[in-house]
Amino acid sequence: SQQGEEDPQALSIQEGENATMNCSYKTSINNLQWYRQNSGRGLVHLILIRSNEREKHSGRLRVTLDTSKKSSSLLITASRAADTASYFCATGKFGNEKLTFGTGTRLTIIP
Amino acid sequence: EPEVTQTPSHQVTQMGQEVILRCVPISNHLYFYWYRQILGQKVEFLVSFYNNEISEKSEIFDDQFSVERPDGSNFTLKIRSTKLEDSAMYFCASMTGRTEAFFGQGTRLTVV
Numbered sequence: 001s002q003q004g005e006e007d008p009q010a011l012s013i014q015e016g017e018n019a020t021m022n023c024s025y026k027t028s029i030n031n032l033q034w035y036r037q038n039s040g041r042g043l044v045h046l047i048l049i050r051s052n053e054r055e056k057h058s059g060r061l062r063v064t065l066d067t068s069k070k071s072s073s074l075l076i077t078a079s080r081a082a083d084t085a086s087y088f089c090a091t092g093k094f095g096n097e098k099l100t101f102g103t104g105t106r107l108t109i110i111p
Numbered sequence: 112e113p114e115v116t117q118t119p120s121h122q123v124t125q126m127g128q129e130v131i132l133r134c135v136p137i138s139n140h141l142y143f144y145w146y147r148q149i150l151g152q153k154v155e156f157l158v159s160f161y162n163n164e165i166s167e168k169s170e171i172f173d174d175q176f177s178v179e180r181p182d183g184s185n186f187t188l189k190i191r192s193t194k195l196e197d198s199a200m201y202f203c204a205s206m207t208g209r210t211e212a213f214f215g216q217g218t219r220l221t222v223v
Binding site for chain 2: 033035040041042043044045048088090097098099100101102103104
C-alpha cells in the first residue's frame with residue numbers, strides 16, 4: 001500500500017450520525033493533516049496533529065494519531081449534509097516538506 | 112482571512128501549447144508548492160520552492176515544467192508543451208513552515 005491510504009474509500013451515513021475515517025501511512029512523519037474537498041473544488045484544511053500528539057479536537061472534529069501503528073482517524077460527530085465531501089489525510093516528514101496525500105474517503109451524508 | 116488565490120479557475124488549451132498557471136500565496140509565507148490531481152485520483156506533489164529556488168521536485172516535474180516567482184507576490188507554474196495527460200486540477204499551496212499548508216481553489220486544466 002502507498003503512504004497515506006484512507007479507509008473506507010466511501011462512506012454513507014444518515015445525518016446526525018458520527019462518521020469515522022481512517023488513514024494509514026508507512027514512513028515516519030512530523031505531522032499529519034486532514035483536508036476536505038468538495039466535488040471539483042479546492043482543499044480545505046481541517047486539522048493538523050503533530051507526531052508527539054495523540055489526540056486533537058476542533059469543533060465537531062476529533063483526530064487521533066497512533067505513531068506505533070502508523071495510523072490516524074478522523075471522527076466527525078453529529079454529521080450534517082454540508083459535511084458531504086471527500087476527506088484526505090496528508091503526511092509531512094518535516095515541518096516544511098511536501099505533503100503526501102492519501103487516496104481519500106468519499107463521505108456522503110444522507111439527509 | 113488570508114487565502115491563496117489561483118488564476119485562471121479553468122483553462123482549456125490545445126495540445127502542444129504552453130500554459131502558465133498563476134498563484135498568489137499568502138504574503139508572509141515562505142514555502143510554496145504545486146500539486147496536481149487528475150480527476151478521481153489522489154493529490155500528487157509536483158514541486159516545492161523556497162528562497163527563490165526549487166527545494167524538491169517529483170518525477171512528474173520533468174523538463175516540460177518550470178516554476179517562477181517573478182516578483183514578491185506571484186508564483187507561477189509553466190508547462191511548455193502540454194500533453195493530454197497534463198489535464199488535471201493544479202493546486203498551489205503555501206505555508207510558513209510551522210503550520211498547515213494553505214491551498215488555493217485550483218486551476219482546472221483541460222488539454223484538447
